[in-house]
Amino acid sequence: MTITVNGATTELPENNSRTIDSLLEELKVSQRLYVTVELNGEILDRDAYESTLVTEGDAIEFLYFMGGGC
Amino acid sequence: MALTETQIERYSRHIILKEVGGKGQQKLLESKVLIIGAGGLGAPIALYLAAAGIGTIGIADADDVELSNLQRQVIHFTPDIGKPKVLSAKEKIQAINPDVQVRTYHEWINAANIMEIIRDYDFVVDGTDNFAAKFLINDACVLAGKPYSHGGILQFVGQTITVLPGESACYRCIFPTPPPRDAIPTCSQAGVIGVLPGVIGSIQATEAIKFLLGKGELLAGRLLMYDALKMKFRDVEIKRNSHCPLCGENPTITEAEDDLSLLTVCDLEQS
Numbered sequence: 510m511t512i513t514v515n516g517a518t519t520e521l522p523e524n525n526s527r528t529i530d531s532l533l534e535e536l537k538v539s540q541r542l543y544v545t546v547e548l549n550g551e552i553l554d555r556d557a558y559e560s561t562l563v564t565e566g567d568a569i570e571f572l573y574f575m576g577g578g579c
Numbered sequence: 580m581a582l583t584e585t586q587i588e589r590y591s592r593h594i595i596l597k598e599v600g601g602k603g604q605q606k607l608l609e610s611k612v613l614i615i616g617a618g619g620l621g622a623p624i625a626l627y628l629a630a631a632g633i634g635t636i637g638i639a640d641a642d643d644v645e646l647s648n649l650q651r652q653v654i655h656f657t658p659d660i661g662k663p664k665v666l667s668a669k670e671k672i673q674a675i676n677p678d679v680q681v682r683t684y685h686e687w688i689n690a691a692n693i694m695e696i697i698r699d700y701d702f703v704v705d706g707t708d709n710f711a712a713k714f715l716i717n718d719a720c721v722l723a724g725k726p727y728s729h730g731g732i733l734q735f736v737g738q739t740i741t742v743l744p745g746e747s748a749c750y751r752c753i754f755p756t757p758p759p760r761d762a763i764p765t766c767s768q769a770g771v772i773g774v775l776p777g778v779i780g781s782i783q784a785t786e787a788i789k790f791l792l793g794k795g796e797l798l799a800g801r802l803l804m805y806d807a808l809k810m811k812f813r814d815v816e817i818k819r820n821s822h823c824p825l826c827g828e829n830p831t832i833t834e835a836e837d838d839l840s841l842l843t844v845c846d847l848e849q850s
């Protein structure tokens with residue numbers, strides 16, 4: 510399966526039951542508990558991560574908290 | 580007020596730009612920008628806005644200058660150690676450009692004072708170093724309909740977005756609630772390369788100037804991310820989020836409130 514992650518084309522093993530939540534784990538995304546996921550241009554509610562399936566061609570962005578200004 | 584001879588010379592490189600001109604420069608001189616935080620981001624923001632001839636610059640920060648600030652907070656100098664940052668910043672702004680009126684707020688912004696502080700300004704720039712302040716600034720600016728620039732930095736990466744309330748996505752459209760306290764490291768815990776706030780802060784100052792001039796395309800509805808190690812910029816389109824607790828269809832936040840669970844993060848990191 511081919512998806513786009515943070516602008517980069519990414520090949521993943523075929524898996525029809527891969528959720529956003531399991532993708533976060535599979536890709537070892539940092540700040541996993543706090544990262545915001547944008548799926549095909551829409552911000553995804555956090556409580557939908559476990560129920561939303563990743564499908565062929567999805568464009569996914571991981572958006573991270575950055576609190577510094579110091 | 581027409582520009583004086585001295586001003587025509589001082590701002591000549593602006594005035595020859597067709598996007599600025601004499602009229603645009605006059606607009607800048609009549610504008611008021613509030614910078615919240617006189618640290619890493621606030622330093623280049625204040626320096627460039629002062630040099631650009633923003634007529635009134637407000638600057639809010641309760642901290643004093645410390646030795647460990649000087650690696651990146653380029654508005655503060657070694658002899659300023661121990662001085663309130665707002666005073667140190669005011670002195671530099673006035674030395675750069677006597678056209679600028681400086682208003683200092685030697686206090687932490689909070690829910691009780693923020694609406695009053697931002698009221699008189701055309702544009703607000705967030706240069707704070709903690710999530711309590713970042714969410715409070717977003718909430719207050721969106722509720723007051725005040726355009727502002729958000730900036731955040733850590734280690735070698737930074738991000739910034741311009742928020743036009745009611746038009747473009749706000750910070751809570753991306754991050755509906757703050758992270759738990761201490762979940763995300765701060766600069767004092769994780770470090771920050773000294774030039775990073777120079778890059779992000781200069782972009783924030785650019786956005787303020789473009790907004791005031793009404794020229795160009797703002798970084799609204801786009802989150803710009805910068806990685807200094809890879810030397811890459813990326814921007815991601817951010818649509819307004821209908822579930823945003825602040826500017827969505829059923830908002831649950833209707834007034835500026837302090838998130839008590841997050842307060843004093845930056846106080847703690849200083850000690």
Ligand SMILES: [Zn+2]
Pocket residue numbers: 748749750751752753820823824825826827
């Ligand atoms: Zn919003």
